[in-house]
Amino acid sequence: MGADRRDDTTGPLLSVENLEKHYPVRSGLLRRTTGYVKAVDGISFEIREGETVGLVGESGCGKSTAATTILGLEEPTGGTVRFDGQDVTDHDADERRAFRRRAGVVFQAPTTAFDPRMTVLESVAEPLEIHGITDPDRRRRLVADLIERVGLPESMLYRYPDDLSGGEKQRLALARALILNPDLLVADEPVSALDVSVQAEILSLLETMRDELDLSMLLITHDLSVVRQVCDRVAVMYLGEIVEIAPVEALFADPQHPYTETLLASIPEPDPRGERTSVELTGDVPDPADSPSGCRFHPRCPKAIPPDAYEFDDGMFRAVLDLRLDAEAGAVTADGFADASELRDAYDLPAALADPDAEAELVAAIAALLDGRTAVAAERLSEAFPTVCEREHPTLDETAAGHPAACLRHEK
């Protein structure tokens, strides 16, 4: 082992605190900064030695930005990343080189993962060359050995990436990430671009290599079934924030955040008699440059908290809130609806709400809407049906289930 191999085994290998990456949005002739895309907005977690942590979320939630920022490929705009107890932004040139050696990375894009003009040998050996292994025979030996260990024949060394399949490329990408014998492997969507049959192979190869090499791993994916197979702990990200973090079994058994629940519900169920109820997300992922107030998930949350004034049946407040948000955004008008019942159908609203006061407000608002007075309807709906979720920003706090989640329902 190298002399710089970590010697203390107490602290976490990687610790991320309040990491922020905000991209300025510039517009106009002078390119003034008019706003920020909060790609990563204050996330904290740690990876202990030998541990595999998953970072899960939809595309656009900032998980890949988190990876590149943690690796120091982009400067964070706030927060700290400590690797082996040392702040990576404080590294001098030598420490930075050592960090680059000790943190390997596999990126998603399999089509451009390899330089089309370089042979497999040249590509996989490139990190060795960068780190000063100048003897080409020695590089060839190291690469040949590693290539066999990722399950590819040595004859592949002189092939070009155009001739390789996606699975072969991903094995080689893994070899390239491991050639410097790192302590931490960051894998950004390592299998999402592959066929399902190949996915399983690559995942088990990842596991094998991790166990053999005693790697710590940060696995970034949108696919919770991948997490279940490989990870020890998992952090769920939504719009730049971690909303729940838990050991894998705990998260699957007892999810505490509505977003996690919907993600779990979207995993194809192998057992058709399984009891999981399906939860559907309404609405699209909001623009990260204009993130919602309060809880960022409230425009889509199936369990948004209703106002205390009324009683709602299950899911009914969500339907009312959908109508309200659409009306406020001007996304719903009288056009296309012949009468109130057609509009109610479109929003999955029942013929009448359980609470008569709420029903009265709703009927009045729908009438205004169908009259073409959209602004009046929107105002009426927002006054009658406010939710605490749009006002208060939840923090990542411990829940009754024993792991933290950021949802206002746990703070009540």
Place this chain on the structure above:
Amino acid sequence: MPSTSLEDAGFTDIDWANESGGRSVLDAPTLGLLAGVLAVAALLVYDLRVGTPFGLLNWDPTRMDWLALAAAVLFGRYGCYPLVRDRDRTLSALRSLLARPAGALSFAFVVGSLLLALVGPELVSFGYPRLEHRLQPPVFARVHVADVYAYSCVGELSGGYCHGTWRYPLGTDRYGESVTELLFNGNRVAVKLGLTTAAIMGVVATAVGTTAGYVGGLVDDALMSYVDVQQTIPALVVYIVLATLFLGEIGGVGDGGLFALALVFGLLDWGGIARLVRSDVLTRRSAGYVRAARAAGASDLHVIRRHVVPNSTATVVTALTRRVPLLVLVQVALAYLELNRAGSLSLGRTLRLALSSRVNHLPWHETWWLSVFALAFLVVFVLAYSLFGDELRDVLDPNEGMV
């Protein structure tokens, strides 16, 4: 699955504390390039101080020749060396090029014209032009010469008609110069000018395009604005102004404006290519292999040298092969207009002499061989180089074929 025993867990087993961490910037190809440039520089110094270093070859290089030598060194490094190093790819690209009729034909012509430019005029020794052998018709053709004053026919003279011979297969001009030789020399001028200008353009366009695309931001804006400005001033106009002002002054120099033409076009006509390179670099900057190299600790210099520039070569080479024929046409036109005096060598001068009736005793259509062969050669030359560029693009850039 391969071995899973834990003994060989440290499979790359490198003791980093003992590694030099040395980053060798000077690899063999770079050293070769430096050696070539230094050799040309040394020869030039010798030429200036002592006299021509090529006395044995009976060659006293002009300024244009020096520029062409430097260009040849560049082509050796960035053209021939990669072709030889990646023999397998070169051969497979060559095979797919030869599999296309247009590709095979244009490739054959381009290779032929390059070889002829290198050794043609010397290989086929014509000796000095003989004035008494003027206006000989090509072989298998005849010309009515009864009215021509003091005409001597090399071949058979019958009924006032002189018949062509194999001594001058394409005939001779009014000074007794063999048309074959004129074509060989015209080809040499065209190739020399094309390659030299292409080398200058290629270097400048790659440097500017790569810098703009890779650095981005203000640098990008500044460079691209400069390209905009430059593109509003055609290199041709600059050359004509320079030629009008100074061409008389440099009459004693053998290249007769070719050097200036190469420099003016090389330094002012690269804007479009730089834009192509820039957009290439922009897409490549975020490619997976660049990100992987950076994550492994690669410097900007490493990324540019190993990934960015090599991947732009196909774009640059293709653009240049399509620029060369245009440039040759410009040179021929300039020589025709006497704005460029490439000795007695340019096809433009050949055409001008063939078509002017001032000194000629015969109308131009009776001495048709003077213009037709030169014109035909010019057309084939331009067509072949342009086609070669197109075919090369199709072969080198398989993505385009799939779209």
